Amino acid sequence: AQTVTQSQPEMSVQEAETVTLSCTYDTSESNYYLFWYKQPPSRQMILVIRQEAYKQQNATENRFSVNFQKAAKSFSLKISDSQLGDTAMYFCAFTKGYGQNFVFGPGTRLSVLP
Amino acid sequence: EPEVTQTPSHQVTQMGQEVILRCVPISNHLYFYWYRQILGQKVEFLVSFYNNEISEKSEIFDDQFSVERPDGSNFTLKIRSTKLEDSAMYFCASSGDSYSNQPQHFGDGTRLSIL
Numbered sequence: 010a011q012t013v014t015q016s017q018p019e020m021s022v023q024e025a026e027t028v029t030l031s032c033t034y035d036t037s038e039s040n041y042y043l044f045w046y047k048q049p050p051s052r053q054m055i056l057v058i059r060q061e062a063y064k065q066q067n068a069t070e071n072r073f074s075v076n077f078q079k080a081a082k083s084f085s086l087k088i089s090d091s092q093l094g095d096t097a098m099y100f101c102a103f104t105k106g107y108g109q110n111f112v113f114g115p116g117t118r119l120s121v122l123p
Numbered sequence: 124e125p126e127v128t129q130t131p132s133h134q135v136t137q138m139g140q141e142v143i144l145r146c147v148p149i150s151n152h153l154y155f156y157w158y159r160q161i162l163g164q165k166v167e168f169l170v171s172f173y174n175n176e177i178s179e180k181s182e183i184f185d186d187q188f189s190v191e192r193p194d195g196s197n198f199t200l201k202i203r204s205t206k207l208e209d210s211a212m213y214f215c216a217s218s219g220d221s222y223s224n225q226p227q228h229f230g231d232g233t234r235l236s237i238l
Contacts, residue, residue: 042226044226046229051231052160052212052231052232052234053229053231053232054166054214054216054229054232055229056226056228056229059226100165100166102166104227107154107218107219107226108153108154108171108173108178108218109171109179110156110168110171110179110181111156111158111166111168111216111227112168113165113166113167114165115164115165116165
C-alpha cells in the first residue's frame, strides 16, 4: 500500500519570502502521479501543482514549483514570494494513475505572516 | 472551467437517520470518487465508481454506505444509519481516464454534522 508523509504539521513564513513544504511517499510502483492540493479555511480542495513520475523535469506553476526526487521518493513544494492568500492547509497526494484513488498526506498548515 | 458541484453545503442530521449527499461531476469525466475528512485530520478515500459500479472501496466504506449514479449527471453517497463519528467533510471528485490525463477535480464539499 502506498503511504504519504508530511513531516511538518505547521509552518509559517513572512510575506514575500520563500517557503518549502516537504513530502515523502512510499510505493513500489514505477509510474505514478503526485499532487499538491491547497485547502484554505473555506475547506475547498484546490489543485496547486502536479508531477508525473516519468517526467524528470520539475513542474512549475507561477510562484509554485516542486523538487521531485524519484529515487529518494521525495516531492517538496516551494512557494516563492509568499502571499497572505497562500495561508492554508497543504496536502501532498499520490495516485497510481488517472482513474485511481488518491492517498493523501496528513497535511501542513502554512501561515503567511504580514 | 467546469466544476464539480456538491449539495448541500452543510447537512445537519440526527443520529440514526439516513442522509444522501449529492454530487454533479464534470460532464465528460468517467471516474467518480467520495472522500471524507474528519475535522483536523487528513482526507481519506472512501470509494471510487466507474462504469456504473464500484471500482474500489476502502475499509471505511462499510455496509452503511452506498453510492449510486441514478441518472446521467448525479452521483450520490448514502449513509443509511448515521453515527456521531460520521460527522465530517465529504468531498466528491471526478476525473477523466488515462488518455485525457486530467487529475481529480474536487467539489467544495458537504459538511455533515450528526447530532
